[in-house]
Amino acid sequence: MASEEESFAVLVHHRGSIKRKTRSGVKFTDKNPLYIVVNRTTSYDDLVRAVLMKLGLEGAKRIKKFFYRIPVTILHDTVKYDCLTIGSDEDLQVMFLCRRQFPEVRTPELLAKLVDVVSSSGGSNRNTANVATAAGSSSMAAVASSSVPVYEPAAQLVASPSFAVDLNDGVRDEV
Numbered sequence: 408m409a410s411e412e413e414s415f416a417v418l419v420h421h422r423g424s425i426k427r428k429t430r431s432g433v434k435f436t437d438k439n440p441l442y443i444v445v446n447r448t449t450s451y452d453d454l455v456r457a458v459l460m461k462l463g464l465e466g467a468k469r470i471k472k473f474f475y476r477i478p479v480t481i482l483h484d485t486v487k488y489d490c491l492t493i494g495s496d497e498d499l500q501v502m503f504l505c506r507r508q509f510p511e512v513r514t515p516e517l518l519a520k521l522v523d524v525v526s527s528s529g530g531s532n533r534n535t536a537n538v539a540t541a542a543g544s545s546s547m548a549a550v551a552s553s554s555v556p557v558y559e560p561a562a563q564l565v566a567s568p569s570f571a572v573d574l575n576d577g578v579r580d581e582v
Contacts, residue, residue, distance in 0.1 A: 432488040476516040478509040
């Protein structure tokens with residue numbers, strides 16, 4: 408088990424964007440980032456699982472890649488950053504190495520690029536919650552974890568072929 412000195416917090420932006428050409432080089436924007444505790448033995452897959460679990464998006468979203476706000480120079484009290492894509496264990500080791508080389512940067516920052524999980528049929532698994540359709544409406548907004556509304560179409564009733572055969576058995580006008 409790792410000692411507390413080896414563990415540290417990472418700030419993970421998950422709804423933000425990357426701003427380039429700022430005074431500090433690269434900046435991540437997000438109104439509600441989260442913290443994940445990692446250590447030198449944390450793998451890329453462990454980090455992905457921890458972020459998705461903390462967001463409650465396991466099975467609904469996947470992380471395509473992380474962007475790391477990597478410190479490149481420190482002049483006086485100003486840190487300049489660039490952006491590095493993290494997509495493997497080897498890339499993640501760069502963050503741990505930078506943590507040792509730049510102790511002035513207390514909290515490493517990542518931006519997680521989230522995408523919908525695609526099912527084997529090709530459709531996306533955006534919302535797994537059951538939504539009741541209001542009487543008389545053709546569709547109703549479904550509860551979703553992202554800021555984009557998801558609509559569930561009204562149910563369409565279709566008779567089975569075997570039932571249709573029974574209908575054609577002399578009772579056409581009553582149906």
